[in-house]
Amino acid sequence: MLFDDGRLTEVFPAEASLLIPEPQPASIGTPRPEDRRSGREQSDDYFRVASVLNDRWRVIVCKDAIQWILQQRRRDTPKWDGASYCTTRQGLLRCIREKVKGDIDPSALAALEALPETI
Numbered sequence: 001m002l003f004d005d006g007r008l009t010e011v012f013p014a015e016a017s018l019l020i021p022e023p024q025p026a027s028i029g030t031p032r033p034e035d036r037r038s039g040r041e042q043s044d045d046y047f048r049v050a051s052v053l054n055d056r057w058r059v060i061v062c063k064d065a066i067q068w069i070l071q072q073r074r075r076d077t078p079k080w081d082g083a084s085y086c087t088t089r090q091g092l093l094r095c096i097r098e099k100v101k102g103d104i105d106p107s108a109l110a111a112l113e114a115l116p117e118t119i
Contacts, residue, residue, distance in 0.1 A: 039063060041071075044078030050115070051108040057083075057100045059092065059112060067119055068092050070099065089115045 038045045041063055048061040056073050058080065067087050071080040084095035093112065096104070 041069065041082070042080050044073075044080070046080075051111045053096065053100055053104045053108050054102050056102065057096075057104075059096075061119070065119070068115075070095050072099075088118050089113070090117070 038047065040046060041060060046060055048063070048065075050059045050061055050068060052058045058071050058073075060069050060071060060080075061067075062069055062085075067085050069082045070084040070086070070092065072083050073080050083099055084092070086092040086095060089112070092115075096109075096112070
């Protein structure tokens with residue numbers, strides 16, 4: 001395309017806009033640019049924590065956002081180990097009932113019950 005002064009500009013085909021992803025709404029575990037938290041799932045400061053059940057158990061969204069992981073804290077360390085890997089809310093809640101020992105924060109459980117049926 002030419003401007004009145006003869007300069008040439010690039011014209012992008014309409015299909016080029018299909019390559020730009022639509023912005024997605026924020027959801028549980030979505031990092032914000034100002035977060036400087038860890039991207040390591042086992043880290044105590046992992047940025048996609050969906051819910052902290054108690055001092056020994058938490059649920060995270062995996063780094064690829066394809067599953068929820070029920071994690072247990074290693075004794076006396078800031079490291080977490082995966083105990084269950086779930087793609088459905090129902091499966092996640094079942095694993096929590098079966099594996100988590102000790103009290104569970106009611107607000108943490110309510111947050112998990114509000115998750116979508118599948119990730």
